[in-house]
Amino acid sequence: MCSLKREFHYTQEDFHRVRLLLKAISGINLVETKDSMVYSRLASRVRFLKMKKVSDYLAYIERDAEELEHFVNALTTNLTSFFREPxxxxxxxxxxxxxxxxxxxxxxxxxxxxxxxxxxxxxxxxxxxxxxxxxxxxxxxxxxxxxxxxxxxYHLDSVESIEDKQRFFLKGKGRCEGMARxxxxxxxxxxxxxxxxxxxxxxxxxxxxxxxxxxxxxxxxxxxxxxxxxxxxxxxxxxxxxxxxxxxxxxxxxxxxxxxxxxxxxxx
Ligand SMILES: C[S@@+](CC[C@H](N)C(=O)[O-])C[C@H]1O[C@@H](n2cnc3c(N)ncnc32)[C@H](O)[C@@H]1O
Incomplete structure (x- = not known):
């Protein structure tokens, strides 16, 4: 694990706990090199809960089902697009x-x-x-x-390549400018x-x-x-x-x- 000065205390042991827990819940098998990704994805939750250590956060999610859901949400990779693999x-x-x-x-x-x-x-x-x-x-x-x-x-950019987009999407106006619904x-x-x-x-x-x-x-x-x-x-x-x-x-x-x-x- 690299020794950058981080906002929250985070150890290799924390990372291993995350890997085990995430795998048991979702099947997702995080590779060894994902320690920094895990930190950056969980940091906002640790901050939100006003904690100082990732280990405190990990202890907390074991008792709090709602936070456990945030934990899983934070760690899944959701990359997708319209007509991906056309x-x-x-x-x-x-x-x-x-x-x-x-x-x-x-x-x-x-x-x-x-x-x-x-x-x-x-x-x-x-x-x-x-x-x-x-x-x-x-x-x-x-x-x-x-x-x-x-x-x-969705952002207009993501529907741009859909030829018949007008058939399926409404273009956002006012505060929804730049979006398609x-x-x-x-x-x-x-x-x-x-x-x-x-x-x-x-x-x-x-x-x-x-x-x-x-x-x-x-x-x-x-x-x-x-x-x-x-x-x-x-x-x-x-x-x-x-x-x-x-x-x-x-x-x-x-x-x-x-x-x-x-x-x-x-x-x-
Ligand atoms: C990379 S996206 C793929 C989206 C879409 N299928 C595609 O190919 O564009 C992977 C999705 O799998 C979901 N996922 C991961 N583990 C899962 C599980 N155990 N059960 C259901 N969905 C899961 C993630 O939340 C994420 O949204």
Missing amino acids: HHFEQLTQFVRSGESVNRVWSAASSTGEEPYSIAMSLVRLWDKFDIPARVVASDINSHVLKAASEGA VKPELRELVEFRQINLLNDEWPIEEEQDVIFCRNVMIYFEKEQQEALLVRLLTRLRKGGMYIAGHSENFSQFTNLMSPLGNTSYIKR
């Missing part, structure tokens, strides 16, 4: 065009909502109307990003739920037609990734589509899924 949205469109029925789509680590709204936009484009038979359930462990997702307000017709197609993929219970219907679980498994250890994949597949109908992130390759699971290319699969 081939997946084309594959979804192709899947429906090929005659597959798609009523239920689960975006299983939806972050701030760009992914589930991109799914909904793809389906609206496909049927050329908002009154579509499909719904998207968007879930995440992080309550803060879920709230932002359900509010559906998801139109209510699109918002209604997406339901947000807090789901920790590590929990035994998932409040999610069975027989999903499509599951997007992208760029979250990379934070988990191999064994956990495989166990989670097997569990996720229990929520997907036979012949349904499973979509993983660009660095999450499951092509060795040919007994469970047939690869479609670009980290998309069809459940056997």
Whole structure:
């Protein structure tokens, strides 16, 4: 750990406690080099609680469930964007065009909502109307990003490259200048739920037609990734589509899924 003068007392032992706790709660396996990142993400909570040491904060979250939620929220990485990995949205469109029925789509680590709204936009484009038979359930462990997702307000820059953005977003005026808000017709197609993929219970219907679980498994250890994949597949109908992130390759699971290319699969 580097010896910068820090505002709060922070040791290697604190960092290891954080790693163990975060892994036990969320499955996220922080690498050894993330000690400074952990400090910078937790410092604002330590300051807010008027504490002097990260160790005091760690003792506190063991007794306070609400603060534990802030702890998890602070430590997840929520990078996402509209139509990230665009081939997946084309594959979804192709899947429906090929005659597959798609009523239920689960975006299983939806972050701030760009992914589930991109799914909904793809389906609206496909049927050329908002009154579509499909719904998207968007879930995440992080309550803060879920709230932002359900509010559906984004910087104009982040929607700039969406060609038909006027169909899906309202441009903010006055104090909302520079922002774009998801139109209510699109918002209604997406339901947000807090789901920790590590929990035994998932409040999610069975027989999903499509599951997007992208760029979250990379934070988990191999064994956990495989166990989670097997569990996720229990929520997907036979012949349904499973979509993983660009660095999450499951092509060795040919007994469970047939690869479609670009980290998309069809459940056997
Ligand atoms: C990098 S973002 C990926 C967002 C989106 N799927 C994409 O590919 O653009 C990873 C998300 O996984 C969520 N996450 C991490 N651990 C989780 C868990 N155990 N259960 C559910 N979500 C989790 C994080 O909160 C974060 O929002």
